[in-house]
Amino acid sequence: MKLTFLYNPACEMRRVKYKFLIVMKLTAILLLIGAMHLSAASYSQKISVSRRNTTLETVFQDIKQQTGYLFFYSEEVNVNRVKIHVALKNVPLSEALSAVLEQQGLTFNIINNTIVIRNQIGNKTLESIKNNFVEISGQVTDSKTRQPMPGVNVSLKSNSNIRTQTNAAGEFRIAAQPEDVLLFTYVGYQVKEVKVGEKKFLNIELEDEVTQMNDVVITRLSNHKKR
Missing domain, CATH: 3.55.50.30 (Phage tail protein beta-alpha-beta fold)
Incomplete structure (x- = not known):
């Protein structure tokens, strides 16, 4: 008995297309998962x-x-x-x-x-934001000695991420709006809050922290022997 096998090109093409569609779907899923991981990683950087x-x-x-x-x-x-x-x-x-x-x-x-x-x-x-947002400059000095104070921290009370420090001459520059409040801090001195208002230049005087101590009176007693 003689067997004859017939090759059907149409069936083979359907199988190839089916495999191709499966690969494309898997690729799309992998790309979507990768994009989601990338998006999540971007916010955590x-x-x-x-x-x-x-x-x-x-x-x-x-x-x-x-x-x-x-x-x-x-x-x-x-x-x-x-x-x-x-x-x-x-x-x-x-x-x-x-x-x-x-x-x-x-x-x-x-x-x-x-x-x-x-x-x-x-x-x-x-x-209105352009008109209100201005650069504020000024100088910080010691209230007693009137000497400039370098290294004083200057920041916005509403946003501590916007801050600067005074230079060697006690001078500073910072961007703020009239309604903003500036904080001036320095070790050993009282914190000072100043509202910006309409002034473009600020003269700031810091007062040192005074530690009150009660007066202590020491009386020394000595005995003298008569000769």
Whole structure:
């Protein structure tokens, strides 16, 4: 008996297509899982930035170097409008961005590996924020000696991440709004709070902490023998 085997090309093509579809589905699932892990890892990344008298553009470059993320913003977002002071150490990415952008009237969204910066929409318009946000300068001196005090910590009470220190001449510069309150701290001196108001230059005097001590009177008694 002679057997004859017939080859059906159509059946073979269907099997190839079926295997191809399975591979494509598995690939899509793996890519989705990878994207989810990448997104979660991006929010858990720690950021460390220490800059004085710098711009947002420079801070963005620091974050880009540490995370590999790109920044995108339109011409309406002015990243060089004012000088800022940033001191962040091991802070999550989202928290770092919020701290840096909050006082600038900006907000952000993270899409894949891109951080999109846009103007914040709220009760205050962008124009009012531009007008209110000014650079405050001043000098800190000792209330008794009238000598300049270097190394005094100056920060915003509402956001301690925005801070600076006085230089050798006791001078400082910091970006703030009229309603902000500045904190001046130095070891051995009383903490001082000053509302910015309409002044562009502040003369600050710090008083040392006085430790009150009760007067102690010591009386020495001695016996003298008569000769």
